[in-house]
Structures are given as C-alpha cells and as structure tokens.
Amino acid sequence: MESTKTEMNEAVDNEELNWRVRVFDSLSYPTMILKPDYTLVSANQKFLELFDKTPEEIRGKKCHAFFYNKETPCQAEECPLVKVLQTRKGQTLPWRKKGGWEDRVFSPILDDQGEVAYIIESIRDVTRVKMLESELSGIKELISRVVHSSASPIVAADRQGNIQLMNRAARELLGVADVYERTIHNAEELYPPGKAKEIMTMLRDEKQGGKGKLSGVPTTVVSASGEEIPVEMSAAIIYDDDDKESATMAIYNDLREKLEIEKKLQEARKQLAQSEKMASLGQLAAGVAHEINNPLTGILMYASMILEQLGENNPQHQDVECIIEDVNRCKEIVKSLLVYSRNTDSQRHITEINELVEQSFRLTRDQKIFRNIHIEKQLSDEMMLINVDTNKLNQVIINLVINAADAMDGRGTLTVRTYRDKSARKVYLEISDTGCGIPEENLSRIFDPFFSSKPRDKSTGLGLSIAYGIVEEHEGHISVKHTDPEGTTFLIELPQYIPAEG
Ligand SMILES: Nc1ncnc2c1ncn2[C@@H]1O[C@H](COP(=O)(O)OP(=O)(O)OP(=O)(O)O)[C@@H](O)[C@H]1O
Ligand SMILES: [Mg+2]
Structure with missing residues (x-):
C-alpha cells in the first residue's frame, strides 16, 4: 500500500517536472533544479553547455559533490539552499568565477502545503554589470576627490536644504572643524536670515543667468562662529531625469582679501587727492600771505602813527584802536597761513x-x-x-x-x-x-x-x-x-x- 502511494506521488512529481523542465530548458540562464536534500534533478541546456555535462551526469548527484567534490553538505550557514528552505524565499549568492562574476540565484518552488518542493538555481553572468559598477564607482571616487581637493569652497544640499556635501575649502571658509561635527546642517544656516530663500528665488528665475543657474553673484555667508563673510557665489539647481529639483550646489569665492585691498586702494587714492589739494591750497595760501603781509605792515604802521597823534579823548581814538586790533588779527592769520604752506623756518x-x-x-x-x-x-x-x-x-x-x-x-x-x-x-x-x-x-x-x-x-x-x-x-x-x-x-x-x- 505504502509503496503504491509513493509510486503515485512520484508519477505526479514526474509529470509536473516534465513541463517545468520544458519551460526552464528554454531559459537563457544556465539553470538547474534541486531537491531539498541537495539532489540535482535536472539542468537546462545552457547549464549542460556551461559545465560540459550530459543530463545523466547531472541527475541524482548531490550539489556539494557536483560543485565542490565533497561528500558531505556545506556548512548550513553558508549554504543558500538551506536558507531557501528556512525562509522559503529566493536567495542570491554572489560568485567569483574565472575572469568575472556571477550571481547564483536560488528560487523555491512551493508545494500545496507551502513547503519547498524544489529549488531552481540559475546562474547569471554579472561580469558586465560588475565592471560597469566598478567603473562608475571609480568615476564617483574621482569626482569626489576632485570636489574635495578643489581650492574653491563647494557646498551641496538636498531638496530640503540639508547639507550633503561640504568640501575641505568650504569647511575652512566656514570654520567647520570636521565633516561629522558640522555645526551648519541646513543651507538656511549658511546665509543671513532670509537670504537662502532669496537665492532660491533668483536661481529659479530664468532671467537671472538662465533657469537653475547663477553666476558670480555677490552675497554673504555666515561661518560657524557667526562671522559674516563676503563672497562671490556661483550656484546651480541639480535636476533629476524628470526635470524635478533634486539638489542645489554652490561654489564660493572669498572676497575678504579683495575687498580689503580695494579699501586700501581707495584710502590711498583719497590720501593722494587730499595731499594734491593741500599742496595747491598751500601754494595759494603762501602767495596770498606774502602779498598781504607788506600792505598789512603799512596799515599797522600808519594806524599806529594816527593813534599817537589823536589824543585819548578824541572820539576817533577807539575806531583807530579797532583798526589796529583787526590788522593784528589779520597778521596772525597770515602767520598761520605761512606755517601751513611750510614757508617758515x-x-x-x-x-x-x-x-x-x-x-x-x-x-x-x-x-x-x-x-x-x-x-x-x-x-x-x-x-x-x-x-x-x-x-x-x-x-x-x-x-x-x-x-x-x-x-x-x-x-x-x-x-x-x-x-x-x-x-x-x-x-x-x-x-x-x-x-x-x-x-x-x-x-x-x-x-x-x-x-x-x-x-x-x-x-x-x-x-x-x-x-x-x-x-x-x-x-x-x-x-x-x-x-x-x-x-x-x-x-x-x-x-x-x-x-x-x-
Ligand atoms: N575732535 C573733533 N571732533 C569733532 N569735530 C572736529 C574735531 N576736530 C575738528 N573737527 C571739525 O573740524 C573743523 C576744523 O577744525 P580746525 O581745527 O581746522 O578749525 P576750528 O577748530 O574750527 O578753528 P580753529 O582751530 O582755527 O580755532 C572743526 O570746526 C570741526 O567741525
Ligand atoms: Mg581747531
């Protein structure tokens, strides 16, 4: 009785297996079917070609014997098949093969009770993908190195304004000691209040340097210690494939030194203009003082003579005294003018x-x-x-x-x-x-x-x-x-x- 039941089950198994074999035989990936007890049931054409085997050489073999020439199964924790049995979910085992890489993908076929009846293992050559991945990561690494070693401060933020990148020059400019101990987390904190929003509006405005771009705009950034630093900024919005804003980036040029030099230059120009003005005024003053000095001496002499001739009670006595007083004041001014024009010893x-x-x-x-x-x-x-x-x-x-x-x-x-x-x-x-x-x-x-x-x-x-x-x-x-x-x-x-x- 028992044996008849087993035979019947096997008949069902075989029938099911037949059409499954036809399906997977046409798959372009080398694929084989295993039983939960590690027995190889069948392999598709691609698999046989890859390993140069006949179906008979495969069938009935244990997978550890076939792949590793071992008599006992591999360690349970390393075996993807065991994992499939435990989880009833597909597993992928990355595999280094000669001259490339492959992914060994294990997928369960469940029976009516939801138990794993068979496991399909297919081998996918991922050499090209891996090569592209490594090329890409090489390019990424290069870009990252270029950005980080750039002498220009560069900062990039995501759509919410969270700062995602701050290169060394930017950290130096902003006085941020370490990338991980940043005190500036959001683009808003990079600028004086309200400025970040203003910059975003300018960036989105097509009239200002084109949509999503700004170039050489003077602005101010705020360092970690709160110092306002004048900079020239070039910025851009980074769009994703659907033309949606995904990030923003800005490159700064520290203007402190340039402004300092400009200030000194302006100061020097002012001084030059001042000394030119003073020199010509000095010449004029010297000329006037010289011309006036002699007549003043004459006026003083004659006024003093008149004063002597007029008696104390003469009503004009006081007027002449006023003349003398004013002439003396004029002489003082002339003396001062001569000092100013450096015409004195x-x-x-x-x-x-x-x-x-x-x-x-x-x-x-x-x-x-x-x-x-x-x-x-x-x-x-x-x-x-x-x-x-x-x-x-x-x-x-x-x-x-x-x-x-x-x-x-x-x-x-x-x-x-x-x-x-x-x-x-x-x-x-x-x-x-x-x-x-x-x-x-x-x-x-x-x-x-x-x-x-x-x-x-x-x-x-x-x-x-x-x-x-x-x-x-x-x-x-x-x-x-x-x-x-x-x-x-x-x-x-x-x-x-x-x-x-x-
Ligand atoms: N320390 C100061 N604080 C504010 N203003 C000043 C100061 N020193 C000079 N000034 C301004 O500069 C002007 C010119 O100064 P200056 O010494 O040449 O002439 P004055 O003081 O007005 O006259 P004087 O020196 O002939 O008595 C002053 O009138 C004043 O307006
Ligand atoms: Mg004075």
Missing part, C-alpha cells in the same frame, strides 16, 4: 615723543575748558625718538586737544596714546575724544584752510590745516582714524629717529 630737535606730549598738555592744563574733562594717558614705555620742531609739534597737539575739548563741549574723556611700529620705523600718536564726531559730509573738508563748524568770532578754521602742513613737513601724516557720534580719534604718524650706531 624750522628748528628741529631730537625729542622723546612722550615728553613732547607732556609738554603740550602742560601748556593747555590751565584752560577753563579742560576742567571737566578726564584725561587718560596711555603712553608707551618704549623709547621713541623723533626729530621735530617742538614748537610746531606742540601747536599741532594743542590744536587737536582743543578741538577734542570743543567736540565734547567741555565734558568727557580725552585719551592720548603713543606707540610705535618697530619694523616700519614709525611712531604713532593718537588723540581720542568722546565728543560729537565729524559728519561724513565734513570729513573731506576739515583739513581745508578756513573750514570751521564753530562760530566765526571764535575760530579761524586754520587749526587742522596748519597741523596738516606741519606734520607733512616732518615727513609724517595726520588723519582721522575713526569717527562716529560717540567720538573721534585723530592719528599722527611720524618717522622714528634712529641714532646712528657707533
């Missing part, structure tokens, strides 16, 4: 700059205007010698100090600072106040003779122009280092005197 002495500063402050000390001003001296301990006309330099310092006191309306802090730049052989003197500052529109005029914002009867507007003339005469330079409504700092630089050795 100089008496130079080698002096220590701190000593000169102390001297100038002693001369102003008793003036009423300094009563409520706190004076702070930050004088360098270093020995800083200068070769100057001390009287003229005193005049410069006093004028700066009085200007500072005027700007503070007699109340505030006046700081005087000295220092030097040893390698440049320069000595510096700074006078700062906490006054009202110099409005932008006046900055280019304050060194002009007769420019003043103070009441006419009080000032001539010659102070700074004289100071300018004196400092230039000493091969130095005077400038406004800083000014805003909180105060002003004037800077004088002079050549340091270095005694000859020996």
